[in-house]
Amino acid sequence: MLETPLASLHRELGGRMVPFAGYAMPVQYPLGIMGEHLHTRAAAGLFDVSHMGQAELVGEGAAAALEKLTPADVQALKPGRQRYGLLMTEAGGILDDFMVTNLGDRLFLVLNASRKHLDIPAIEAVLPAGVKLTPLPDRALIALQGPAAVAAIATLAPGIAQLSFMGVGRFDIAGVPAIVSRSGYTGEDGVEVSVPAEQAETFARALLALPGVQPAGLGARDSLRLEAGLCLYGNDLDETTSPVEANLVWTIGKRRRMAFDFLGADRVRDELDNGPKRLRVGILPEGRQPARGHTPVHARGGEAVGEITSGGFGPSVNGPVAMGYLARHAAADNAPLDLMVRGKALPGRVAALPFTPHRYAR
Structure with missing residues (x-):
């Protein structure tokens, strides 16, 4: 198992370490997954996401080169702004988000930990002379999420409070040079901060000393993003899934949708014109029993129509929540479903996403 620069701090804080994407990562601390989840919704949770891949793309034409692989409009991205995008396969599937x-x-x-070994050569393969991709394994990534997160970190660097959602700036925080983006993976306001690996522990301790900040692990990160309707690569996205099926058409720039000059564009254009065979939807099980990933989904009393890709208990909604892919004819809002948990049909229905309203700083 690889370790992040905060591994010793996690153990000191009582983190229960588990394997994740080749790294030993804390799944929870003594407060527990539900406590960490609810604390993040109410105040501020500190997450170590240093297992993610960080890299920089430098050179004339870097944005245009990256657009060969993604339908995102990278060339229109202004300095100090961030964008979510998809890297594509030739067959129109999603290599990574x-x-x-x-x-x-x-x-x-910023690339997913489980996919960075594939993303980096895929990006390098489309780069022209003079454009270079440099992985940054000597950097850590720390997320501070929740309604009190920005006010807390702004006591150390006041300018952070001026960032809008998806705004990015460079700041000195507790003596550590940092790249701060006002973004995250919880549906809450907050920041993700890239810092030099050798200063990551100093930085994390400075944040943990702020009022209202508690450490949170992978378990709470997963339940928070699921309530927020956010995809997890390997569960809700993979190389068989298209942006249209995943309900991520909004990531395709308007200019890109006219040119269709990105890898896998033929499938995307066909599905935009004719509709996909299946769609990612929210699914609400009735009762208290969660329906987890790979649970088969049937139309109420009838045929198999899909599968749950992410599911569990949502502490903020005080009940089970799920996402999955259903045949398009079965994906209408509030459509009744049977969730086949251990061979038994549990009632559920198609539900609007997110399950918990996003609270980004618009």
């Missing part, structure tokens, strides 16, 4: 930031003199990328 990622974040791209315009830092003025370079593009800064």
Whole structure:
């Protein structure tokens, strides 16, 4: 197992370490998954996401080169702004989802831990002479999420409070040079902060000393993003899934939708014109029993129509929540469903996403 720069701090804080994407990561601390989840919704949770891949793309034409792989409009991204996008396969599936930031003199990328070994060569393969992709394994990534997160970190760097959602800036925080984006993976306001690995523990301790900040692990990160209707690569997205099926058409820039000059565009254009065979939807089980990933889904009293890809208990909604893919004819709002949990049909229905309203700083 690889370890992040905060591994010893996690153990000191009582983190229960588990394998995740090749890393030993804290799934929870003594407060427990539900406590960490609810604390993040109410105040501020500190998450170590240093297992994610960080890289920079430098050179004339870097944005245009990246657009060969993604339908996101990277060239329109202004300095100090970040965008969510999808890296595509030739067959129109999703190689990964990622974040791209315009830092003025370079593009800064954040890639999924489980996919960075595939993303980096895929990006390098489309780069022209003079454009270089440099992985940044010497950087850590720390997320501070929740309604009190920005006010807390702004006591150390007041300018952070001026960032809008998906805004990015460079700040000195507790003596540590940091790249701060006002974004996250919980549906709450908050920041994700890239810092030099050798200063990550100093930085994390400074944040944990702020009022209202508690450490939170992978368990709470997963339940928070599920309530917020956010996709997890490997569960809700993979190489068989298209952006249209995933209900991520909004990631395709208007200019890109006219040119269709990105990898896998033929499938995307066909599904935009004719509709996909299946769609990602929210699913609400009735009762208290969660329906987890790979649970088969049937039309009420009838045929198999799909599968749950992410499911569990939502502490904020005080009940089970799920997402999955259903045949398009079965994906209408409030359509009644049977969730086949251990061979037994549990009632559920198609539900609007997100289950908990987003509270980003618009």
